[in-house]
Amino acid sequence: MRSLLGQIGHGAPPSLAAGSEPLPSWQEILQTLGFQRGFNTTTVMLGTTLLGIAAGIIGCYALLRKRSLMADALSHATLPGIALAFMISAAIGIEGKSMAILLIGAAVTGVLGVVTIQAIHRHPRVREDAAIGIVLSVFFGAGIVLLSVVQSMSTGSQGGLSRFIYGQTASMLTADAVLMSVITLVAIISAVLLLKEFALVSFNEGFARVTGWPVTFIDLLMMSLIVLVTVAGLQAVGLILVVAMLIIPAAAARFWTDRLRWLVVIAAIIGGLSGYLGAAVSALLPRKPAGAVIVLCAGAVFLASMLLAPRRGMLAQGFQRAHLKWKIARDHLLEQLHERGAAGEAVVGHEEIRRVMRMRGWSGLRTGLFGRALAFQGWLSSKSDGLRLTDRGREQGGRVARNHALWEQYLVSHADIAPSHVDWSVDKVEHVLSDELIEELERALDGRGAVQGAAL
Amino acid sequence: MNAGLHRFLELDLLPMLAGALAALTCGLLGNFLILRRLSLMGDAISHSVLPGLVIAFIITGTRDPIVMLLGAGFSGVATVVLVEVIRRYGRVDPGAAMGVTFSVLFALGVFLIEQAARQVDLDADCVLHGQPEHLGWTVPSDFGELFTPATLAAVPRQIWILLMMAMVTLVFIAMLFKELRIVSFDPQLATTQGVHAGVMHYMLMVLVAAATVASFEAVGSILVIAMLICPGVTARLLTDRLGSQLGVSAIVAIVAAVGGYWLGALGPSLVGFDTSVSAAGSMAVLAGVIFGLALLFAPRHGVMQQVRRQRQLATRVLIEDLIVTLKRAEDAGDTSVEQGQLAVVLRDAGTASRAIELAMREDLVLRAGESVSLSELGRERADGVLRAHRQWQSYLIEEAGYRPDHAHETAERLEHVDPKPGD
Numbered sequence: 001m002r003s004l005l006g007q008i009g010h011g012a013p014p015s016l017a018a019g020s021e022p023l024p025s026w027q028e029i030l031q032t033l034g035f036q037r038g039f040n041t042t043t044v045m046l047g048t049t050l051l052g053i054a055a056g057i058i059g060c061y062a063l064l065r066k067r068s069l070m071a072d073a074l075s076h077a078t079l080p081g082i083a084l085a086f087m088i089s090a091a092i093g094i095e096g097k098s099m100a101i102l103l104i105g106a107a108v109t110g111v112l113g114v115v116t117i118q119a120i121h122r123h124p125r126v127r128e129d130a131a132i133g134i135v136l137s138v139f140f141g142a143g144i145v146l147l148s149v150v151q152s153m154s155t156g157s158q159g160g161l162s163r164f165i166y167g168q169t170a171s172m173l174t175a176d177a178v179l180m181s182v183i184t185l186v187a188i189i190s191a192v193l194l195l196k197e198f199a200l201v202s203f204n205e206g207f208a209r210v211t212g213w214p215v216t217f218i219d220l221l222m223m224s225l226i227v228l229v230t231v232a233g234l235q236a237v238g239l240i241l242v243v244a245m246l247i248i249p250a251a252a253a254r255f256w257t258d259r260l261r262w263l264v265v266i267a268a269i270i271g272g273l274s275g276y277l278g279a280a281v282s283a284l285l286p287r288k289p290a291g292a293v294i295v296l297c298a299g300a301v302f303l304a305s306m307l308l309a310p311r312r313g314m315l316a317q318g319f320q321r322a323h324l325k326w327k328i329a330r331d332h333l334l335e336q337l338h339e340r341g342a343a344g345e346a347v348v349g350h351e352e353i354r355r356v357m358r359m360r361g362w363s364g365l366r367t368g369l370f371g372r373a374l375a376f377q378g379w380l381s382s383k384s385d386g387l388r389l390t391d392r393g394r395e396q397g398g399r400v401a402r403n404h405a406l407w408e409q410y411l412v413s414h415a416d417i418a419p420s421h422v423d424w425s426v427d428k429v430e431h432v433l434s435d436e437l438i439e440e441l442e443r444a445l446d447g448r449g450a451v452q453g454a455a456l
Numbered sequence: 457m458n459a460g461l462h463r464f465l466e467l468d469l470l471p472m473l474a475g476a477l478a479a480l481t482c483g484l485l486g487n488f489l490i491l492r493r494l495s496l497m498g499d500a501i502s503h504s505v506l507p508g509l510v511i512a513f514i515i516t517g518t519r520d521p522i523v524m525l526l527g528a529g530f531s532g533v534a535t536v537v538l539v540e541v542i543r544r545y546g547r548v549d550p551g552a553a554m555g556v557t558f559s560v561l562f563a564l565g566v567f568l569i570e571q572a573a574r575q576v577d578l579d580a581d582c583v584l585h586g587q588p589e590h591l592g593w594t595v596p597s598d599f600g601e602l603f604t605p606a607t608l609a610a611v612p613r614q615i616w617i618l619l620m621m622a623m624v625t626l627v628f629i630a631m632l633f634k635e636l637r638i639v640s641f642d643p644q645l646a647t648t649q650g651v652h653a654g655v656m657h658y659m660l661m662v663l664v665a666a667a668t669v670a671s672f673e674a675v676g677s678i679l680v681i682a683m684l685i686c687p688g689v690t691a692r693l694l695t696d697r698l699g700s701q702l703g704v705s706a707i708v709a710i711v712a713a714v715g716g717y718w719l720g721a722l723g724p725s726l727v728g729f730d731t732s733v734s735a736a737g738s739m740a741v742l743a744g745v746i747f748g749l750a751l752l753f754a755p756r757h758g759v760m761q762q763v764r765r766q767r768q769l770a771t772r773v774l775i776e777d778l779i780v781t782l783k784r785a786e787d788a789g790d791t792s793v794e795q796g797q798l799a800v801v802l803r804d805a806g807t808a809s810r811a812i813e814l815a816m817r818e819d820l821v822l823r824a825g826e827s828v829s830l831s832e833l834g835r836e837r838a839d840g841v842l843r844a845h846r847q848w849q850s851y852l853i854e855e856a857g858y859r860p861d862h863a864h865e866t867a868e869r870l871e872h873v874d875p876k877p878g879d
Binding site: 137140149166243292298299306 | 496547552559560689731757
């Protein structure tokens with residue numbers, strides 16, 4: 001960090017303008033997107049796409065089992081394994097850059113990290129989040145120590161190890177990309193084949209155990225798939241960001257559906273698309289690290305999903321809430337007009353309605369605006385001397401007054417709430433009573449309801 | 457001043473001090489994170505500080521420490537708010553919300569660094585690793601001049617920032633200890649007592665972000681994460697009171713930092729290598745090792761102690777089963793029982809002879825050849841156990857609603873429980 005700050009100072013302030021860099025032509029873009037840009041680029045893009053798909057699918061299970069951050073600890077715990085594998089292979093004279101050996105080392109300490117979390121977590125005084133944090137930081141610390149040892153070794157080829165931390169598609173060889181693709185394909189196929197078992201264990205572990213499924217074994221399989229994806233992603237995305245590939249597509253897909261099958265499909269699409277676009281951008285433009293671009297793509301999809309998804313999205317939810325608020329306010333005004341105006345027949349004076357609504361905390365301005373809005377929608381007509389309900393408004397006002405009375409009567413007679421305390425809570429519930437519930441209330445209260453309610 | 461001391465002051469003192477101050481600050485704050493199950497918030501914040509640094513630099517074009525601190529502090533707070541927004545409005549699992557936030561922000565940081573790297577040579581590595589060993593101090597050779605303004609001015613500003621941060625943390629905890637305690641254990645109660653849990657939460661988070669920023673410049677963010685969690689959890693294993701937990705965590709943090717530095721600097725030469733290894737890494741590892749030792753050997757909550765207690769209980773159950781069997785035989789008219797018969801009741805011959813061995817050691821039974829009988833002491837003990845058994849049985853039937861034919865087995869297990877408190 002000291003050197004980071006030290007180095008920032010050199011030269012002129014940086015500019016983000018890409019002006020001096022030649023933008024790729026349309027032809028190049030199309031070539032890249034169509035997998036036509038040299039064998040190496042194509043294999044790398046194919047690899048990251050597959051990685052995205054696999055991470056998306058397996059991330060769903062990690063999300064449902066609330067293992068998102070366990071995966072983070074796992075990926076951090078791969079660092080000492082990579083360094084150790086490098087040291088061992090250098091010591092016995094194998095070419096230290098052999099990808100398979102490094103990845104095996106990564107997998108070994110990654111699994112060791114997860115096992116350690118489970119072991120520490122069994123102690124009642126160490127909660128899971130603390131166990132994850134301890135393993136993450138201590139294993140990564142050990143990795144840094146080992147890396148500093150590697151750096152002081154006399155072999156020349158250690159330079160590439162830090163690429164596992166941030167990922168670097170540019171330095172991937174075709175063979176590495178093929179290895180990554182094979183690992184992710186294995187993960188995808190197993191995840192799809194084990195869909196039913198994983199769903200069972202994710203949603204109802206107790207039931208699965210009782211009905212005789214080997215829950216621990218299935219759990220272990222799930223964990224090993226997470227390990228596979230993590231290890232496969234090390235080179236392309238780096239160990240800090242590979243967890244994003246697992247978490248983000250699944251979390252984004254969750255906004256769009258409530259069904260596991262669709263969740264898996266959507267997460268796979270989001271993950272695959274991010275992997276594909278990230279690698280393409282990084283191949284087309286200079287200095288665009290693929291790992292970061294992939295994660296940013298996925299993050300953009302997450303943001304869009306969180307805002308825009310129907311039903312679960314923030315906009316949809318905000319709209320729903322606003323709609324409900326509007327309906328409640330409308331009902332309150334209509335109810336008051338219905339009561340004051342002799343069951344809605346008579347005109348209620350402007351002053352009078354303002355006074356009544358002020359008791360509910362409405363400002364005079366608000367009452368006036370709502371009156372005008374409701375008149376526009378045809379619930380009431382605004383005369384010079386006051387407001388008068390239309391037929392439609394009278395009907396709705398009467399219905400709300402009746403719901404109010406019914407629910408109030410129910411609370412007093414069946415829920416043992418004192419009559420003097422009932423009115424306030426009824427005000428909230430009266431708007432959300434369904435037609436069936438109203439019928440049931442009428443039957444239960446046997447017509448006694450409307451009498452007392454009319455007094456309010 | 458001798459050469460060794462001079463060397464120590466010039467090369468080793470400041471890195472050690474930086475590590476110890478950062479560890480102290482993070483270790484103390486970590487206690488409150490752990491109690492509220494927010495351990496990983498420190499992890500999230502320390503990752504997402506990166507884009508704040510880079511953006512602050514891109515906007516202002518300077519690397520003024522104040523600007524850097526502001527940028528990082530801002531992104532720290534932004535992380536907390538974003539996690540909360542995603543968790544609450546997106547209804548996402550808190551772990552996943554943290555994961556999404558910090559990984560996207562970290563990716564943004566890596567991306568921006570690459571863009572700025574044309575003019576400046578940035579390296580995200582140092583953010584994670586930290587290199588406290590590069591903190592040097594030019595020290596005059598005369599002891600008397602050690603505390604002159606000129607010498608102190610040569611102390612790098614990271615040390616001063618860390619010192620300030622440690623002071624702020626200490627003052628914060630000392631002044632708001634009562635409030636922090638109540639919010640950590642029972643936020644609802646805190647609210648009814650007029651302590652705003654939300655305000656306390658954000659104050660703590662801002663402080664964690666500030667501590668992260670102040671620390672990682674000198675020691676790297678991985679050490680920040682380690683120190684936020686390890687000392688606090690270690691202290692929780694060693695003590696049951698928040699006050700002493702804070703004290704123990706501070707000691708653990710400082711020991712881990714100072715000891716970790718020595719191990720990193722001198723450890724390799726002890727085993728015959730001519731280099732030193734990453735100090736931040738070895739501090740984190742030592743913190744983990746101390747935690748592991750506490751987990752195994754803590755006096756009350758350690759694993760070994762639990763195993764020992766379990767074994768003691770198993771021994772007692774075995775002895776009591778033996779003497780109760782003998783007592784029942786006695787009541788039926790047999791003053792002594794053959795060892796072979798006991799083997800049937802107590803699972804197998806080996807267990808039976810071990811039980812007899814243990815009971816004889818406590819003078820509870822007498823052995824004559826193959827036949828075993830109760831001593832006076834043993835008879836008394838057996839009476840006590842049988843009484844406990846009957847009392848439990850009638851309690852279970854009368855008060856707990858057990859069916860009479862089901863109560864025996866539960867009573868069989870409860871009769872061994874020592875009613876003494878604290879066991």
